[in-house]
Amino acid sequence: MQSREQPGWSPEPVAPGPDLHDVPMSWFNIVPNLPAPLPPARDPEDAKGSRLEVQQRIRLDAMRAQDAATDSFLPIPERVRQELAGLGRPTPLLRARALEEYLDTPARIYLKREDVLPTGSFKLNSAVTQAYFAAQQGVGTLVTETGA
Numbered sequence: 001m002q003s004r005e006q007p008g009w010s011p012e013p014v015a016p017g018p019d020l021h022d023v024p025m026s027w028f029n030i031v032p033n034l035p036a037p038l039p040p041a042r043d044p045e046d047a048k049g050s051r052l053e054v055q056q057r058i059r060l061d062a063m064r065a066q067d068a069a070t071d072s073f074l075p076i077p078e079r080v081r082q083e084l085a086g087l088g089r090p091t092p093l094l095r096a097r098a099l100e101e102y103l104d105t106p107a108r109i110y111l112k113r114e115d116v117l118p119t120g121s122f123k124l125n126s127a128v129t130q131a132y133f134a135a136q137q138g139v140g141t142l143v144t145e146t147g148a
Helices: 051-058 061-068 078-086 097-103 124-137
Strands: 026-028 073-075 093-095 110-112
Touching: 061 124, 078 124
Parallel strands: none
Antiparallel strands: 026 073, 093 110
């Protein structure tokens, strides 16, 4: 890995600092764009009970609705967009010219700088969203997870 002082490290900022107009207005839902539908969720064949029934009790209504959505784009609530912008969204996108040269590829390679967020990762994306939908649903206690 090259440091900033070494030749070849030349970040090219693509996105300026966080601003609400730079935060997307919708999430992309890949499911309707897959070549074939996903198989339905099912429980494993064991004696531990139904995980699907547990999921129905503990997952937020809005999260389950997103799971079942058939639209390619799902609107991001304005309040969520505001919170994400205030936390450093969107993060900078940098062109990795030295890596392109090293790989001898005509492709343009970009690095998404998630490490500049307060948490150092993308996890705020889902945590903020889940907290928003929990508040909308009147949930008093929330344990959020990112799946990471």
